[in-house]
Amino acid sequence: MAVSRRHAVRGYRWWAVALVVTGVLVALATLAVASLTLFVARTVVIPPKRRADDTRVISFDPDAATVTLSRSLDALLPGEYSLWFTGGAGHARVGDIVGETGVSVTRTVITVDFGDLTTARRGRLSGWFYLEPGEFGHPFTDVEIETELGPAPAWLVPAAQPSGRWVIQVHGRAVSREETLRAIPVFRDAGYSSLLISYRNDQNAPASPDGRYGLGDTEWHDVDAALQYAVDHGATDVVLMGWSMGGATVLQAATRSDLAGVVRGIALDSPVVDWITALRYQGELRNLPNPIRSAVLVLIGQGWARRLTGQLSPIDLPRLNFVRRAGELQLPILLMHSDDDGFVPSTASHALAEVRPDIVTYEAFTVAAHTKLWNYDRRRWNTAIARWLDSAVD
Missing domain, CATH: 3.40.50.1820 (Alpha/Beta hydrolase fold, catalytic domain)
Structure with missing residues (x-):
């Protein structure tokens, strides 16, 4: 009888521990989801301070007037584009694609307006073409x-x-x-x-x-x-x-x-x-689950969430x-x-x-x-x- 009671007590303790651990995990998961939702919502409404240099500048050949960039969808787009480099300290204009490999794209350089493209290591392509x-x-x-x-x-x-x-x-x-x-x-x-x-x-x-x-x-x-x-x-x-x-x-x-x-x-x-269509699509690009995408729309569109997002007024998404x-x-x-x-x-x-x-x-x-x-x-x-x-x- 005493052995059975000890087993019962031990079993109860294990169940209690399991429930506590499960509760903690659920709470942590909930906190993580809430934090991610708030982060995305704030990203939507807070103006970014700078644009990321998302393209690697592999090489620049001034004699051939070509630049080789890491392969990406932007780098492979036909046409003429701006190439900002070194955190915006430099600007060039690039044109036709003249070569590509599995990891790189080489384009003509139309002009280097300012900055040293020979020492550039990272940059970003932009639809801007003119500066003023x-x-x-x-x-x-x-x-x-x-x-x-x-x-x-x-x-x-x-x-x-x-x-x-x-x-x-x-x-x-x-x-x-x-x-x-x-x-x-x-x-x-x-x-x-x-x-x-x-x-x-x-x-x-x-x-x-x-x-x-x-x-x-x-x-x-x-x-x-x-x-x-x-x-x-x-x-x-x-x-x-x-x-x-x-x-x-x-x-x-x-x-x-x-x-x-x-x-x-x-x-x-x-x-x-x-905007609802656009924000849901951008959530898909980030592989966000549908509940988080929906919650982001709620946060930026409801008055009670202003203290969380920093908005003075909610955004009237239906009006947009x-x-x-x-x-x-x-x-x-x-x-x-x-x-x-x-x-x-x-x-x-x-x-x-x-x-x-x-x-x-x-x-x-x-x-x-x-x-x-x-x-x-x-x-x-x-x-x-x-x-x-x-x-x-x-």
């Missing part, structure tokens, strides 16, 4: 847009002849107005003045009170200020052009600004038409869904997106084009990747804009 508007040989002015947060710098490239037609260019997330320089020539040829703006939380623009992105739900106020500047300086017919998150931003401005009556059309390059809000859109839209975007899926863009074929002109690219449509096929990109301006806007 003076490269086109047209007059331009550095101006300031008076936003509700303070002055934000912009470039103004006037039309060749006096005109009330303006285009306001709005760059994407975590980049700057240099991204939009590629569009100056085609709009100037069509008689437009180009206003290339910065917005809150850009490196050289005012920070928002919380220092967080609104994914277009707050940034549109700065586009509204740019519209006011354009109108004050003679604009009568404005096209809003948005790149990536800039697409979500100009769609908000076109439907929420008191000055929307002056807008005649919307041009979109690789846009975020629906223009597939659902397609009926509210009345302006002609040029929508250009690559089915191989790799960052913002083209599914929502296709959906918007399907539900509003009366106003959407859709240019479906392949291979071109995210906001690199101009780089991949400059002639097609320029032609699509020129034809749309001529047929749908003018």
Whole structure:
């Protein structure tokens, strides 16, 4: 009897230990999931301080004007691109692929604008190609847009002849107005003045009170200020052009600004038409389980989570869904997106084009990747804009 009782006590102790250990493991797992969810949510709304050099610079041959890079999807994209290297201390422009191996890609070097490419070890490829508007040989002015947060710098490239037609260019997330320089020539040829703006939380623009992105739900106020500047300086017919998150931003401005009556059309390059679709896709790229992807949307979209994410206000994700809000859109839209975007899926863009074929002109690219449509096929990109301006806007 005593032996059985001892066995029972020992068995009870083992069960108790097992329950405690299991509880601890469950608690740790729950904490890990919660921490990962919060980390991803904060990554979405916190502006990054720098871009990672994700490409290895293997060698540079100045005599042959070629650079050899580690093999990647970006390195294998046809076209012409910027190569930032040594943490942004250097910049070159690269062109055609002239060779490749299983681990490397060799491309022509068009120019080395600054920095020492011979000593570079790491860099990153970018769709930016131009560094400032003076490269086109047209007059331009550095101006300031008076936003509700303070002055934000912009470039103004006037039309060749006096005109009330303006285009306001709005760059994407975590980049700057240099991204939009590629569009100056085609709009100037069509008689437009180009206003290339910065917005809150850009490196050289005012920070928002919380220092967080609104994914277009707050940034549109700065586009509204740019519209006011354009109108004050003679604009009568404005096209809003948005790149990536800039697409979500100009769609908000076109439907929420008191000055929307002056807008005649919307041009979109690789846009975020629906943030829920885009964020779920990016979660898949990170191999995040579906519950974590859903929880991230809750954290950035609910008021109770503001203390966790640092947001002043939650992001109204349904309001940023223009597939659902397609009926509210009345302006002609040029929508250009690559089915191989790799960052913002083209599914929502296709959906918007399907539900509003009366106003959407859709240019479906392949291979071109995210906001690199101009780089991949400059002639097609320029032609699509020129034809749309001529047929749908003018």
